[in-house]
Amino acid sequence: MTPRITFVLVSYGGRELVVRCLELLAEHTPQPYRVIVADSASPDGTGEWLEKNLTGATVLRMPENLGFGAGGNLAVRHADTELLCFLNADIEVTEGWLEPLLSFLDTRPEAAAVSPVLLNPDGTVQEAGSVIGGDGWCRAVDAGMTAGPVFTREVDYASAACLVVRRKAFLAAGGFSPEYEIAYFEDVDLMLSLRAHGWQTWLEPASAVVHERHGSSSSERANELMRLNHATFVKRWPAELARRAPVVGLDEHPHRKWWLRDQIAPYRVLLIDDRVPQPDRGRGDGRTMAVVDAWREADPRARVTFFAVSPERAEQVAPALAAKGIEVVYGVGDPGRWSRERAGLYDVVVVFRPHNFVGYGKPIAEAQPQAVKVYDAEALFHRRPEQHFGTADEVRDRRAWAVQADLLRQQEVDAFTWADVAVCVSEEEAHWARRVAPGSSVHVACYPAHVPDEVPGFAARRDIVFFGGFDATPRTPNEFAVLELAGEVLPPLRERHPDLRMRVVGADPSPAVLALDGPAIEVVGKVPDPRPLLESALLHVVPMRYGAGVKIKFVDSMAAGLPFVTTPVGGEGLHLGWTARHLIGASPAEHVELCHKLLTDPVLWTEVQQGLMEICRIHFSPAEFRRRMRDVLVACAVPPAVPPPRIFKCGSRPSATGGPQAVGG
Amino acid sequence: MGAVAIWTSADQPGLGDQLLGRVIQQELLARLPGWRMTLCSPDGWRRPAVADGGLVAEPLRDRSPDELAAAATLTVVCSDDPFTLELATRLDPAHPVVPFGVREVPAVLAARAAFVAEADPAFLLDHVVGLETLPVRVAQLRQLGELPDGDYDVSEFPAGVVFEDRLAILSGARSVTTDDEHVAAACAALGVSCVGPAPRGSVTELRDELDRLAALAEKTLAEQGGDLGTRMAVLAEENHALRLAHWLLRERMLVERQRLVEPLAETWRERDEAVDEAAGLRDRNRELARQNEELAARLAHVESELSAWQGTKLVRWTRPLRDAYGKARG
Numbered sequence: 005m006t007p008r009i010t011f012v013l014v015s016y017g018g019r020e021l022v023v024r025c026l027e028l029l030a031e032h033t034p035q036p037y038r039v040i041v042a043d044s045a046s047p048d049g050t051g052e053w054l055e056k057n058l059t060g061a062t063v064l065r066m067p068e069n070l071g072f073g074a075g076g077n078l079a080v081r082h083a084d085t086e087l088l089c090f091l092n093a094d095i096e097v098t099e100g101w102l103e104p105l106l107s108f109l110d111t112r113p114e115a116a117a118v119s120p121v122l123l124n125p126d127g128t129v130q131e132a133g134s135v136i137g138g139d140g141w142c143r144a145v146d147a148g149m150t151a152g153p154v155f156t157r158e159v160d161y162a163s164a165a166c167l168v169v170r171r172k173a174f175l176a177a178g179g180f181s182p183e184y185e186i187a188y189f190e191d192v193d194l195m196l197s198l199r200a201h202g203w204q205t206w207l208e209p210a211s212a213v214v215h216e217r218h219g220s221s222s223s224e225r226a227n228e229l230m231r232l233n234h235a236t237f238v239k240r241w242p243a244e245l246a247r248r249a250p251v252v253g254l255d256e257h258p259h260r261k262w263w264l265r266d267q268i269a270p271y272r273v274l275l276i277d278d279r280v281p282q283p284d285r286g287r288g289d290g291r292t293m294a295v296v297d298a299w300r301e302a303d304p305r306a307r308v309t310f311f312a313v314s315p316e317r318a319e320q321v322a323p324a325l326a327a328k329g330i331e332v333v334y335g336v337g338d339p340g341r342w343s344r345e346r347a348g349l350y351d352v353v354v355v356f357r358p359h360n361f362v363g364y365g366k367p368i369a370e371a372q373p374q375a376v377k378v379y380d381a382e383a384l385f386h387r388r389p390e391q392h393f394g395t396a397d398e399v400r401d402r403r404a405w406a407v408q409a410d411l412l413r414q415q416e417v418d419a420f421t422w423a424d425v426a427v428c429v430s431e432e433e434a435h436w437a438r439r440v441a442p443g444s445s446v447h448v449a450c451y452p453a454h455v456p457d458e459v460p461g462f463a464a465r466r467d468i469v470f471f472g473g474f475d476a477t478p479r480t481p482n483e484f485a486v487l488e489l490a491g492e493v494l495p496p497l498r499e500r501h502p503d504l505r506m507r508v509v510g511a512d513p514s515p516a517v518l519a520l521d522g523p524a525i526e527v528v529g530k531v532p533d534p535r536p537l538l539e540s541a542l543l544h545v546v547p548m549r550y551g552a553g554v555k556i557k558f559v560d561s562m563a564a565g566l567p568f569v570t571t572p573v574g575g576e577g578l579h580l581g582w583t584a585r586h587l588i589g590a591s592p593a594e595h596v597e598l599c600h601k602l603l604t605d606p607v608l609w610t611e612v613q614q615g616l617m618e619i620c621r622i623h624f625s626p627a628e629f630r631r632r633m634r635d636v637l638v639a640c641a642v643p644p645a646v647p648p649p650r651i652f653k654c655g656s657r658p659s660a661t662g663g664p665q666a667v668g669g
Numbered sequence: 670m671g672a673v674a675i676w677t678s679a680d681q682p683g684l685g686d687q688l689l690g691r692v693i694q695q696e697l698l699a700r701l702p703g704w705r706m707t708l709c710s711p712d713g714w715r716r717p718a719v720a721d722g723g724l725v726a727e728p729l730r731d732r733s734p735d736e737l738a739a740a741a742t743l744t745v746v747c748s749d750d751p752f753t754l755e756l757a758t759r760l761d762p763a764h765p766v767v768p769f770g771v772r773e774v775p776a777v778l779a780a781r782a783a784f785v786a787e788a789d790p791a792f793l794l795d796h797v798v799g800l801e802t803l804p805v806r807v808a809q810l811r812q813l814g815e816l817p818d819g820d821y822d823v824s825e826f827p828a829g830v831v832f833e834d835r836l837a838i839l840s841g842a843r844s845v846t847t848d849d850e851h852v853a854a855a856c857a858a859l860g861v862s863c864v865g866p867a868p869r870g871s872v873t874e875l876r877d878e879l880d881r882l883a884a885l886a887e888k889t890l891a892e893q894g895g896d897l898g899t900r901m902a903v904l905a906e907e908n909h910a911l912r913l914a915h916w917l918l919r920e921r922m923l924v925e926r927q928r929l930v931e932p933l934a935e936t937w938r939e940r941d942e943a944v945d946e947a948a949g950l951r952d953r954n955r956e957l958a959r960q961n962e963e964l965a966a967r968l969a970h971v972e973s974e975l976s977a978w979q980g981t982k983l984v985r986w987t988r989p990l991r992d993a994y995g996k997a998r999g
Contacts, residue, residue, distance in 0.1 A: 077809050084717045086725050171723025175833045178802030182812045201799060374925045641918035644910045
């Protein structure tokens with residue numbers, strides 16, 4: 005197999021380190037590769053020794069010590085592979101370190117270089133990309149922390165201690181500048197040259213290596229070289245540096261750190277919601293995730309920060325977001341102070357749900373006066389207590405519901421009025437928002453569901469299903485609904501269909517729901533993917549009395565080709581059209597009749613199934629959601645992403661990922 | 670969307686082998702945004718070389734003529750390699766093929782080609798290589814001892830040189846002697862004196878031929894049922910969204926400016942008031958200083974008069990008498 009990558013080492017003494025580095029490389033790098041060592045006239049005979057003893061590597065000996073940059077340039081002139089990896093001899097690669105870096109470059113043709121996280125021997129972060137300050141100095145802003153919160157992102161600068169670079173990009177940028185002395189700053193210069201030529205440098209935290217930091221010069225000599233090369237660097241990039249805050253004094257002015265870190269992003273967006281989205285648990289998290297993904301996918305270079313009010317399961321869930329390039333923040337006690345540390349950073353601040361607007365959105369936005377403020381309603385929360393008010397029997401209960409509805413309504417009016425841009429999940433709710441907040445630009449973006457070309461038909465399905473999360477607490481809308489279904493709908497239905505069984509699918513069932521488990525009802529609980537269960541049931545029945553917004557469970561049901569029976573509350577915002585008369589009933593008796601009709605009439609069932617899938621394709625497709633979210637982004641003055649030029653191979657070459665090979669930028 | 674296959678000899682080390690495909694790819698991408706461009710060569714990535722500068726080309730030998738024709742809307746051949754030229758003649762006759770910058774187009778290929786583009790793509794090499802990087806490369810080569818300090822002439826290239834270095838060597842040369850017309854065209858583009866064959870065509874002719882090539886690609890795609898109308902609609906929608914976002918961004922900048930300027934204006938107002946107040950206080954201070962000086966002068970005058978009076982004989986001589994009188998009074 006033709007090697008794709010050449011490892012480039014520049015040595016100046018320290019042959020033991022070089023040998024140890026190459027041994028570890030051989031141990032942990034199953035991919036074929038080449039090695040070129042450029043010896044910069046080591047005074048201790050390292051070059052001579054390597055030339056005689058190093059097998060399987062090309063050793064180039066420079067007649068005088070010209071340093072890292074010249075050595076790198078010399079080695080690259082002898083490389084014939086697609087990729088290069090600059091490697092310091094004091095780097096210790098670890099198992100599986102290279103594959104994520106190759107995969108990353110395979111999927112990002114616009115990336116010239118990618119770096120792993122450099123760890124200290126104690127496992128803390130030494131460098132996860134660095135910022136370049138206006139004073140010409142660099143700072144590894146993540147240094148000293150654990151690697152957990154580090155996320156995939158474009159970085160200002162990544163050290164050439166371990167850096168994978170496309171050879172064509174290195175050459176296009178002119179390689180390492182010869183203006184520098186023996187060491188320091190030539191790789192910083194390279195990063196700016198790459199960017200000036202339209203290339204990007206990324207950090208991929210799925211890969212980590214240990215950097216021992218054994219310098220080959222005395223500290224006095226190193227300081228002298230650093231000073232000299234710093235002066236050269238500042239002289240070479242005056243316009244670039246003029247746009248940046250200085251690195252010196254960063255600790256006294258913490259907001260500058262975030263400005264420097266995120267200034268290369270085309271825009272910075274902060275999204276605030278209850279918790280790190282757990283789409284498998286309902287509670288609107290699936291939609292939140294879809295919205296966050298839409299912001300993420302709109303531009304891979306944008307900085308997307310997710311602020312989770314609650315740390316619930318954050319440590320388990322956050323890594324998946326970090327891998328998508330989303331910064332996750334949680335466990336913040338004082339949101340105002342947190343925001344002041346990032347003062348003036350964000351272009352857009354998005355807040356989900358009224359309680360987060362009150363407790364977090366407002367105090368955070370105070371230190372972000374420049375940001376476009378977005379309130380994403382997800383649902384109109386005041387409607388649920390209004391519904392309870394309508395059904396409660398006790399005067400005391402009715403009063404309590406009325407007070408709660410009033411409070412939430414006022415919070416929501418404030419939130420919509422506060423927002424420059426608002427997002428609702430249905431036209432009905434958007435209409436209300438436009439009425440109470442005529443100054444806001446109100447948009448509708450619901451939820452994306454992919455409809456497969458084929459789904460099982462009537463004959464391949466059986467029984468009924470209830471799908472919805474329960475939050476392990478009593479008196480939730482879903483608990484009310486499943487109890488009504490089990491108590492008032494299922495028994496008369498089973499009189500007509502004695503073999504009919506029901507499955508209750510959803511995370512965290514409450515004690516009352518668990519108690520339903522028996523011969524006719526199976527409480528399945530949480531499943532990793534509900535689609536197989538939705539595609540095997542004949543009917544989805546949810547007689548819900550309380551709820552607002554579009555109920556995502558029904559969108560999932562439509563996408564799975566599963567007809568559902570529900571209440572007018574459940575059917576809101578679903579664009580049901582003619583199918584509504586077969587699906588929507590107000591009372592348990594009506595639900596029994598609707599279910600019976602659909603269970604016994606395969607022709608009607610099939611017509612309804614096809615109708616629902618068509619509705620889903622029109623109103624809830626991923627393309628429609630993308631279009632809607634694009635309008636939201638544009639309303640926030642964020643231009644829609646323009647795809648980079650497509651320069652692709654046909655894809656027959658085997659790669660690290662097995663996928664198509666991108667070869668241009 | 671359409672696809673263009675660009676058949677090169679990028680697995681060979683010559684300057685023309687490396688340069689032509691890159692230029693055509695770049696120029697077509699500028700004219701056909703969103704199209705897929707595939708660089709191919711006989712051995713492609715199976716035969717990597719130092720000279721290819723990391724370019725990854727698709728191997729032509731792996732595929733049949735039918736597969737190759739099916740994979741692209743149009744094929745451009747910019748290679749003098751006999752295998753490549755012969756393979757191009759075996760493509761489906763309905764598949765458009767355009768030889769571009771080929772020194773000698775075989776008659777069979779010329780007969781089935783949509784048209785033959787003769788101008789040398791090397792004229793537009795500045796679109797694929799940053800000219801500002803070439804002096805840097807010259808400096809690197811001098812640092813590594815591969816180029817002499819001072820002026821030099823070029824008559825042949827050292828082996829195994831990456832194509833960017835070849836261009837750098839040309840760009841820094843006092844004069845170049847060559848029998849390669851692509852090198853001559855590159856010298857023309859770089860403004861370097863060259864002794865050798867005259868390059869074919871001119872920049873204007875090259876641009877015309879690239880325009881013609883792009884128009885042929887679009888026409889072929891439309892004839893094959895490709896929906897250019899939809900693409901135009903997508904582009905129009907994208908354009909509208911971009912313009913709207915740009916307008917809103919300008920609006921936003923105005924809002925931001927107002928939010929920043931409002932407190933700034935308030936600060937300026939407070940500062941002006943403070944300046945006026947300070948000026949008033951300074952005037953008052955000056956007046957008080959003047960009054961103080963007057964009083965001090967008067968005091969000095971009175972003290973001097975007192976001192977003079979105390980120095981008179983009457984006061985001095987009567988002093989014992991007054992002291993005695995004082996004691997007597999007790």
